[in-house]
Amino acid sequence: MKLTDLGYKDHFEKYRAEQKLLQFEVGRVISEHKERYVVITEKGEYDAEITGNLRFSAKCREDFPAVGDWVALSIFDPDFSIIHHILPRSAVLSRQAAGQPTEKQIIAANIDYALLVQATDRDFNLNRLERYLTICHASGVSPIIVLTKTDLIDPDTLASLIDKVRRREKGLPVFAISNETMDGLNEFKSIIEKGKTYCMLGSSGVGKSTLINRLSGRDTMQTGAISDSTGKGRHVTSHRELIILENGGILIDNPGMREVGITDQEEGLGYAFDMILQRAPECRFKDCTHTNEAGCAVIEAVQSGELDSDVLENYLKLQREISRYETSVAEKRKKDKQFGKILKDYQKRDVKGKGN
Incomplete structure (x- = not known):
């Protein structure tokens, strides 16, 4: 190789x-x-x-x-x-480290495409999808949306879900597949490019491991079942792993992520919610927060039905998360600087004391 x-x-x-x-x-x-x-x-x-x-x-x-x-x-x-x-990284996917408000956790490095995997049953969540999109756009990674377990719902329901995704996430590629019946799998395989790196993101139990086995042409990953009582996936992948696929594509699998914390990804937020940024210049006030200001073009778009209220709510929620992260990082830097000054002063006094 x-x-x-x-x-x-x-x-x-x-x-x-x-x-x-x-x-x-x-x-x-x-x-x-x-x-x-x-x-x-x-x-x-x-x-x-x-x-x-x-x-x-x-x-x-x-x-x-x-x-x-x-x-x-x-x-x-x-x-x-x-x-x-x-070696210097390009296109790094990262999230806020769990339980550490000032730390980033690198999901994967040197990525070309992100496969955003959601099951069409109880896992389907457009707000979570927009979190993934924010991370992707901030990193310069091209997102591809993959809907799995299509055999568990009827064709009309599937068509409705795909329509919801395409209306809310305009212009992004969307693939609907079943790991059981193989429907849509060949079409999805055809877009995987040799030598390109794909990172798979999604919750536990959405069929990522089974999909990897289908793409690699062998039982590379252990697969698990869904809990009937909770509807939640059981963790199968315990750590990140890079796999060479049957057609020469490169795939990075990740453990199912229950939390996708946003960091300093303001630019990615703009790309993920471009419909809001397109209307924002029309607001009466330049510093409009799109919450309760008079003359807010974004709120008017919601009221007229042009923009879904859920989209605006999710945008404001992610914006608050970014602000909290940036504030936490700034406070940590300030404390580190103060501690460094105290340590430096102590060392100076210690040297003087030894001199006497």
């Missing part, structure tokens, strides 16, 4: 030469679990860990390798290799 088959591009090689990293092997991180990594190179797969220097210099979670990263490494044997350097 060549590096180009794994998505390697010319700018990575140029960077390696500029940074004098050519003495190291280069590979792509295909799985990560508790700071232990599996890296694939032209020679095969290797267990890896990062150098002490890389660990010491890391200021946050983003500074550690993530699935999809290209890394420079030294290989000693199949069970032991060392990652020295992470």
Whole structure:
């Protein structure tokens, strides 16, 4: 297997030469679990860990390798290799780390397309879909909407769901498939490009693992059932993993995400809700919040039926999340700066005390 088959591009090689990293092997991180990594190179797969220097210099979670990263490494044997350097990332999908309001968690790096998977039964949720779209647009990743389990609903209901998605998310590709009857699967397979990287996003139990098995042509992923009592999926994928598909496409699977926290993704919000931004310049006030101002063109669009009220409510909710995240980050930086000043003053006094 060549590096180009794994998505390697010319700018990575140029960077390696500029940074004098050519003495190291280069590979792509295909799985990560508790700071232990599996890296694939032209020679095969290797267990890896990062150098002490890389660990010491890391200021946050983003500074550690993530699935999809290209890394420079030294290989000693199949069970032991060392990652020295992470090559610059492009198109990084990230979300707010669970329980850590100032931390980002990288979902996957160096992504071309995101497959936004929703089941057509109890999982279907347009507001959640817009969360995923906000993340994608902020990262420069092209989204593709995939509706699964179409065999569980009648054709009229399916047509209605597809229409809802297309009316609310205009211009985006939408595919409806069944992993059981295979309906729509060949059409979906035909868009997967060799050497391109796809990241699969969705809740537990929407059929991601089964879909991967269909796309890869083998039982790559273990599959699980849905709880009849709760309607919720059971976790099957426990960590992120990169898989080479039957036609040469590259797919990154993710554990089902119950929470999709938004970070500093204001630009992505604008793309995901472009119908609001198109009307905003018509508002009477330049700083209109689209909540209760007189002369708000966005509110008028809702009142006239041109814009769905759910769209505006979800937009305002995500906007508040972005504002809270940015405020939390600013407060953390302020506290870190104050602590650094206290530490510096203490060190100065300590030096003076020793001098006396």
